[in-house]
Amino acid sequence: xxxxxxxxxxxxxxxxxxxxxxxxxxxxxxxxxxxxxxxxxxxxxxxxxxxxxxxxxxxxxxxxxxxxxxxxxxxxxxxxxxxxxxxxxxxxxxxxxxxxxxxxxxxxxxxxxxxxxxxxxxxxxxxxxxxxxxxxxxxxxxxxxxxxxxxxxxxxxxxxxxxxxxxxxxxxxxxxxxxxxxxxxxxxxxxxxxxxxxxxxxxxxxxxxxxxxxxxxxxxxxxxxxxxxxxxxxxxxxxxxxxxxxxxxxxxxxxxxxxxxxxxxxxxxxxxxxxxxxxxxxxxxxxxxxxxxxxxxxxxxxxxxxxxxxxxxxxxxxxxxxxxxxxxxxxxxxxxxxxxxxxxxxxxxxxxxxxxxxxxxxxxxxxxxxxxxxxxxxxxxxxxxxxxxxxxxxxxxxxxxxxxxxxxxxxxxxxxxxxxxxxxxxxxxxxxxxxxxxxxxxxxxx
Amino acid sequence: xxxxxxxxxxxxxxxxxxxxxxxxxxxxxxxxxxxxxxxxxxxxxxxxxxxxxxxxxxxxxxxxxxxxxxxxxxxxxxxxxxxxxxxxxxxxxxxxxxxxxxxxxxxxxxxxxxxxxxxxxxxxxxxxxxxxxxxxxxxxxxxxxxxxxxxxxxxxxxxxxxxxxxxxxxxxxxxxxxxxxxxxxxxxxxxxxxxxxxxxxxxxxxxxxxxxxxxxxxxxxxxxxxxxxxxxxxxxxxxxxxxxxxxxxxxxxxxxxxx
Numbered sequence: 153x154x155x156x157x158x159x160x161x162x163x164x165x166x167x168x169x170x171x172x173x174x175x176x177x178x179x180x181x182x183x184x185x186x187x188x189x190x191x192x193x194x195x196x197x198x199x200x201x202x203x204x205x206x207x208x209x210x211x212x213x214x215x216x217x218x219x220x221x222x223x224x225x226x227x228x229x230x231x232x233x234x235x236x237x238x239x240x241x242x243x244x245x246x247x248x249x250x251x252x253x254x255x256x257x258x259x260x261x262x263x264x265x266x267x268x269x270x271x272x273x274x275x276x277x278x279x280x281x282x283x284x285x286x287x288x289x290x291x292x293x294x295x296x297x298x299x300x301x302x303x304x305x306x307x308x309x310x311x312x313x314x315x316x317x318x319x320x321x322x323x324x325x326x327x328x329x330x331x332x333x334x335x336x337x338x339x340x341x342x343x344x345x346x347x348x349x350x351x352x353x354x355x356x357x358x359x360x361x362x363x364x365x366x367x368x369x370x371x372x373x374x375x376x377x378x379x380x381x382x383x384x385x386x387x388x389x390x391x392x393x394x395x396x397x398x399x400x401x402x403x404x405x406x407x408x409x410x411x412x413x414x415x416x417x418x419x420x421x422x423x424x425x426x427x428x429x430x431x432x433x434x435x436x437x438x439x440x441x442x443x444x445x446x447x448x449x450x451x452x453x454x455x456x457x458x459x460x461x462x463x464x465x466x467x468x469x470x471x472x473x474x475x476x477x478x479x480x481x482x483x484x485x486x487x488x489x490x491x492x493x494x495x496x497x498x499x500x501x502x503x504x505x506x507x508x509x510x511x512x513x514x515x516x517x518x519x520x521x522x523x524x525x526x527x528x529x530x531x532x533x534x535x536x537x538x539x540x541x542x543x544x545x546x547x548x549x550x551x552x553x554x555x556x557x558x559x560x561x562x563x564x565x566x567x568x569x570x571x572x573x574x575x576x577x578x579x580x581x582x583x584x585x586x587x588x589x590x591x592x593x594x595x596x597x598x
Numbered sequence: 599x600x601x602x603x604x605x606x607x608x609x610x611x612x613x614x615x616x617x618x619x620x621x622x623x624x625x626x627x628x629x630x631x632x633x634x635x636x637x638x639x640x641x642x643x644x645x646x647x648x649x650x651x652x653x654x655x656x657x658x659x660x661x662x663x664x665x666x667x668x669x670x671x672x673x674x675x676x677x678x679x680x681x682x683x684x685x686x687x688x689x690x691x692x693x694x695x696x697x698x699x700x701x702x703x704x705x706x707x708x709x710x711x712x713x714x715x716x717x718x719x720x721x722x723x724x725x726x727x728x729x730x731x732x733x734x735x736x737x738x739x740x741x742x743x744x745x746x747x748x749x750x751x752x753x754x755x756x757x758x759x760x761x762x763x764x765x766x767x768x769x770x771x772x773x774x775x776x777x778x779x780x781x782x783x784x785x786x787x788x789x790x791x792x793x794x795x796x797x798x799x800x801x802x803x804x805x806x807x808x809x810x811x812x813x814x815x816x817x818x819x820x821x822x823x824x825x826x827x828x829x830x831x832x833x834x835x836x837x838x839x840x841x842x843x844x845x846x847x848x849x850x851x852x853x854x855x856x857x
Contacts, residue, residue, distance in 0.1 A: 179797060179812035186816065187797060194794065218816075221823050225791055232751050236663050236671060 182214050189219055193226040196298070237286055245285065250323045253281055253330065265299075269333060279318070283328040296327050303329035305411055306434050313402035315422075315432040334432070336424035339395070339506060342384070343418055347509040352383040386509060389541050390574060395421075395429050396503045397570040402431045403499065403563035407492040414490070416498035417480040418505060479513050483526050483554050493556040496563055500551025507544060508536045512552070528554040543572075543579040550582040558584055628653075636702055640695045647691055651684055654703050657794065658683070658710050664792040665714050667743065668750040670721055683713040704802055718743075744788050749773035751792060752826075768829060775825050783818035790815050 185208060192199040201219040205212040245266065248255050253270040256278075260267050265282040272279055284299050300320050307317040319330045345353045384391055399421060406413060413420075413434050420433040482497035484490060504512045513524040524530065530552075533545045547569050553559045559582070560566040569579050632653070638646035662676040687709050690697075698705030753769035776784060782804065789795040789803060801811035 178809050180809075180816055183797065183812040183816050186819070190791075190794075218819055218823070221819065221826070228752065229792065233660070233663060236676075 182211055182218075185211060185215065186218065186222060190222055190226060193223060245283075247324070247326065250281065250283070250326065250328055251321055253279065255281065265328075270330075272330075278333045280315075280331045280333040281328050282331065283326060285326070296322070299327050299329070302434065306331075309406050309409055309411060311402050311405045313398040313429055313431055314406065315430050331432075332430075334422040334424055334430050336422050336428075336430075339418035339421045339423060339429075339502065342423060343505055343509050346384065346386050350386060352385050354383040387539060389507070389544055391427075392503065392507050393544060393547075393570050393573050394427070395423065395506065396499065397567055397574070398429050399431055399499060399502075400496075400563045400567035400570055402429075403492075403495050404567060406431075406434075407495070407563055412490065412492065413495050413498075415477065415480075416495055416502055417477065418502050421502065478518055478521050478525075479511055481525065482556070483528070484556055486522055486526060491556065492562055493559050496551050496560050496566055497556075499563070499566065500548050500559075504530075504533060504548045504552065507540055507548065508533050510536055526554075528552075541573075543577075546579040546581050547573060550579075553583060555584075558582055632702060636694075636698070639691065639698075639702075642691065644688065644691065647687060647694075648684075650702060651687060651706060654706050655680065657703065658706060661707060661710060661793045662714060664747055664751060664788070665711075665743070666747075667718055667722060668746060670718070671750070674717065674721070679713055679717060680710065682717070683710040686713055701799065701802060704799060707803070744784055745776035745779070746773050748776050748784070748788060748792065772825070772829050775829065779818075779821060779825070783814060783821055786811060786814045787818045787822060 185204060189199050189201075189204060201215060201223070204219065205215045208215065245255070245258065245268075250270070252274040253272055256269045256271055258266060259269050259280060266285045268281045268283060270279050270281040271277075284296075303317050303320040306315065310316075315334065316332045317329055318332075321328055321330070342353065399416075403413060403416070411434065413431065415433060416431075420431065422430045422432055424430065480498040480501045482490065482494040485494050501512050512530040513521050515521045515524060533540045533548055534542070547566065550569070551560055551566055560569070573579055632650065635646045635650045635653075639650065658680055659676050662679045666674060666676065666679070683706075687706060690709065694702075694705065697708075749769050749772045753772060785804060786800060789800045790797070795803065797812050797815070798808050800815070801808045804811065806814075
């Protein structure tokens with residue numbers, strides 16, 4: 153490394169000369185606008201190209217020509233930066249203690265953080281801690297802001313089926329927040345078990361499966377008493393609806409508060425031993441995917457990608473996980489728009505998978521998955537499993553309609569139908585009739 | 599449905615200027631802080647140097663992440679590069695007054711730049727980077743390193759049939775086309791977009807007037823757009839996808855659908 157000891161070396165290569173001519177400071181007006189637009193994008197303000205074009209009519213053509221490129225480039229750049237960061241997340245996390253919390257073991261990697269089970273040594277309680285795993289994250293004011301905002305937003309959503317957030321903290325350059333530890337398993341774990349066995353999957357069994365690396369799991373005495381054990385079978389249709397109902401209600405509550413979840417999928421819904429479902433891992437602090445640029449209308453967006461933090465093991469795990477998130481995205485999200493109905497769609501896809509134990513959209517690469525979603529190409533639940541009750545299938549199909557305008561207008565509307573199904577009420581099919589569709593199709597032709 | 603809510607909003611209170619006012623105040627406060635720190639650094643205060651370095655750290659990280667050769671990505675931790683650069687800055691504190699009075703950020707950036715060049719020479723061998731010091735328009739980077747960095751940072755977003763071979767080929771193709779770009783245009787793009795330098799900072803790094811830097815940037819963006827339109831898999835796919843989902847094309851922006 154160069155040192156200052158040698159005076160010859162003291163001047164830095166490429167150090168600019170001073171004496172900038174004062175008379176050449178006038179900037180191109182368009183460049184000033186580009187700079188402002190980029191700056192706003194970088195701060196997560198989602199500036200509108202059309203607003204710019206209208207305000208600066210003189211430059212409208214150039215704005216419409218260049219700004220979409222800038223928007224795309226900005227989102228690519230932050231995705232790439234996050235990808236570079238993700239690569240540097242170590243397999244074994246070097247920190248074992250955050251304030252009074254001792255990190256017991258890793259529960260999972262997803263979203264933009266690593267989740268740990270932790271022991272609060274001041275109270276003896278077990279908690280879950282979500283950690284932004286990059287040292288000096290506290291230096292990147294923007295990231296810390298977004299992460300803190302995510303914590304604060306979730307903390308503000310008080311609902312029995314939404315995970316509780318207690319505190320936000322920083323420690324030695326790391327940011328984290330503290331949540332309830334849910335003693336249970338995620339729905340994707342449950343779906344996996346249901347796929348494996350035609351028999352009953354018992355609640356205590358899946359609970360053990362989720363915690364098999366813990367030594368202090370006590371054998372539940374209930375397991376000895378057949379008949380009193382809670383369990384699910386492949387055809388527990390009403391139980392599946394009972395699982396989806398509180399999720400729809402929780403989403404409705406969040407939507408009322410102006411918060412989109414953005415990442416509803418089986419892995420983010422936890423089922424505890426008593427059958428209570430808890431929605432976790434709100435994707436509110438995340439930056440748009442390259443596929444969903446210009447996310448105006450979303451309450452928040454930021455420097456974080458939707459892509460999950462890769463397990464450090466292999467590249468295939470990376471793409472596997474990214475597809476895992478993509479699979480539940482509504483078609484309009486792939487085109488850069490979203491609203492509460494995109495969450496409804498994702499819940500529909502999740503319920504589809506729970507009921508059929510088969511993902512709705514399966515393909516090897518992202519592009520193909522996107523195509524399937526955009527073309528609404530999937531087999532109906534009853535094509536896969538004819539025993540599925542018609543009403544339950546109708547709810548799934550209503551939620552998965554490709555046009556948000558045809559779908560349930562809110563999570564609450566979906567909850568109403570789920571409750572209706574549980575009371576054996578008839579479920580209205582929202583799919584537009586062939587006649588309607590044809591008329592609409594023609595009326596949309598230019 | 600559609601975005602009528604948004605469109606009817608008066609753009610003048612649509613939030614474009616409001617955050618900016620706050621931002622400007624922020625920048626002013628920041629400038630005052632930097633000026634105070636600079637004065638202390640000139641007096642030889644090492645802790646002020648550390649504080650200033652930590653203010654710039656995120657921006658410097660971004661630069662390292664961009665400039666790190668694709669072959670070193672994943673092998674070299676940008677934090678370690680910044681650590682080395684910090685030691686170099688401490689050794690040079692007595693030159694701060696002479697070299698950094700115009701912009702302390704540019705001074706730190708130059709130090710990080712030099713650290714990176716040394717690092718590349720060490721890892722990639724002298725012959726790979728021996729042209730580094732004299733070829734360049736931008737502070738000692740060989741003219742091909744910026745284009746390969748840009749190709750690397752752009753090619754992760756290819757949406758085309760994603761076999762790795764294809765992706766690598768396209769990145770290579772992009773690299774070649776970027777190399778054909780005017781060198782100054784390319785550097786302006788790298789500094790303005792990838793390193794997120796301001797217009798005046800870019801002008802200073804490239805030794806040109808702010809006016810020239812400003813014009814160059816607009817021109818370079820236009821060129822880049824043309825390039826990305828030529829290379830398959832960048833800008834064309836999304837439009838194709840949009841056409842396919844004609845029904846979703848009038849989807850709504852608003853939180854609450856108007857039904």
